[in-house]
Amino acid sequence: MSFSTLVNDLTYRDDPRPASARTISTATDTRSQISRARSYASTAATSVSISGDISSQLHGGYSHPLARSWQAERQLTKSMLIYPLFITDNPDESELIPSLPGQRRMGLNKIIPLLQPLIAKGLKSVILFGVPLAPSAKDALGTAADDPQGPVIAALRLLRRAFPRLFLVADVCLCEYTSHGHCGILNEDGTLNNNLSVDRISDVAMAYAEAGAHCVAPSDMNDGRIRAIKLKLIEAGIAHRVVLMSYSAKFSGCLYGPFRDAAGSCPSFGDRRCYQLPPGGRGLARRAIHRDIKEGADIIMVKPATQYLDIISDAKEIGKDMPVAAYHVSGEYAMIHAAAKAGVFDLKAMAFEATEGILRAGASIVVSYFTPEFLDWLDT
Ligand SMILES: NCc1[nH]cc(CCC(=O)O)c1CC(=O)O
Numbered sequence: 001m002s003f004s005t006l007v008n009d010l011t012y013r014d015d016p017r018p019a020s021a022r023t024i025s026t027a028t029d030t031r032s033q034i035s036r037a038r039s040y041a042s043t044a045a046t047s048v049s050i051s052g053d054i055s056s057q058l059h060g061g062y063s064h065p066l067a068r069s070w071q072a073e074r075q076l077t078k079s080m081l082i083y084p085l086f087i088t089d090n091p092d093e094s095e096l097i098p099s100l101p102g103q104r105r106m107g108l109n110k111i112i113p114l115l116q117p118l119i120a121k122g123l124k125s126v127i128l129f130g131v132p133l134a135p136s137a138k139d140a141l142g143t144a145a146d147d148p149q150g151p152v153i154a155a156l157r158l159l160r161r162a163f164p165r166l167f168l169v170a171d172v173c174l175c176e177y178t179s180h181g182h183c184g185i186l187n188e189d190g191t192l193n194n195n196l197s198v199d200r201i202s203d204v205a206m207a208y209a210e211a212g213a214h215c216v217a218p219s220d221m222n223d224g225r226i227r228a229i230k231l232k233l234i235e236a237g238i239a240h241r242v243v244l245m246s247y248s249a250k251f252s253g254c255l256y257g258p259f260r261d262a263a264g265s266c267p268s269f270g271d272r273r274c275y276q277l278p279p280g281g282r283g284l285a286r287r288a289i290h291r292d293i294k295e296g297a298d299i300i301m302v303k304p305a306t307q308y309l310d311i312i313s314d315a316k317e318i319g320k321d322m323p324v325a326a327y328h329v330s331g332e333y334a335m336i337h338a339a340a341k342a343g344v345f346d347l348k349a350m351a352f353e354a355t356e357g358i359l360r361a362g363a364s365i366v367v368s369y370f371t372p373e374f375l376d377w378l379d380t
């Protein structure tokens with residue numbers, strides 16, 4: 001490789017700015033810079049003595065793209081990705097979600113045509129969220145969550161038949177189905193009734209597992225739900241074929257906004273700060289992770305991802321014998337899209353940088369709205 005192709009490499013190939021923001025120097029510019037550098041080199045004394053300490057020399061180890069890829073403990077692969085799908089109860093619906101660029105709310109009849117090409121490109125797993133559009137579908141108990149005719153159960157049955165090898169995760173929560181939009185059943189004072197909620201959530205998880213989910217993922221945050229779900233799975237004799245993925249460390253904050261738009265699951269009063277974790281609560285997250293492992297979780301999830309890389313790293317340390325998942329959530333995805341659109345950086349470069357950071361922190365599973373793009377990007 002000549003000096004000038006090396007310079008070209010450094011200048012252009014890894015430039016994370018969008019093409020519009022790059023000032024591409026002309027060949028003459030580059031040539032004159034190189035010749036000035038050469039004449040400087042001929043006069044300057046070398047600063048490295050061959051017999052001295054040479055541990056200062058790192059660049060050689062990652063000068064080639066392949067050698068750069070070897071620096072990472074975990075490389076992003078297609079099998080690490082889980083793609084979120086929003087399934088409505090109107091079978092022919094296919095509506096773009098304005099705050100989640102490129103993502104859709106879909107009815108049953110639209111799922112297969114959407115997934116077919118993605119599976120051909122190597123999609124391995126999806127996570128399903130139900131979005132009941134009919135106002136009559138919501139009540140205080142979230143009855144529609146396990147309606148056998150409801151969107152999630154119908155989609156699980158359909159997908160098991162259509163794509164037998166696709167790994168199906170069902171998010172388990174009540175907020176999409178409750179009239180008040182909270183993630184459980186409420187007491188009269190508006191607080192969560194933990195016992196009733198755990199009982200209801202574990203029934204919903206069972207209904208999804210029986211409808212064909214390979215994995216159930218409770219995102220409600222009620223205390224003790226992992227144990228309750230595990231016990232019901234054991235009792236029903238299906239614990240051996242269902243993965244229990246706990247949203248153990250799920251923090252409250254403003255990064256779920258686009259998701260709540262998409263799923264229509266915004267609380268009608270109050271917020272989720274009494275059941276989702278406070279952003280500063282690292283110790284609390286560690287306790288929740290320890291607890292969920294003891295209660296029978298098979299996979300620990302951290303959510304959101306980029307703002308909580310220390311928690312991902314804690315989860316990997318605490319659960320060193322189990323897979324750690326991270327949810328790169330709707331707000332993180334929307335921020336990257338907005339910044340790329342404003343010319344701050346290139347979308348693809350940022351999507352990789354964020355995801356590689358999540359893997360470096362300790363995750364080996366990433367729930368990502370970028371999944372369809374990664375299926376293309378990982379091929380090139
Ligand atoms: N319990 C519902 C749920 N399940 C997954 C997400 C967030 C996903 C995202 O923002 O992409 C939420 C939102 C919330 O808790 O308000």
Ligand SMILES: [Zn+2]
Nearest residue numbers: 171172173219
């Ligand atoms: Zn949920």
Ligand SMILES: [Zn+2]
Nearest residue numbers: 173174175183
């Ligand atoms: Zn919820």
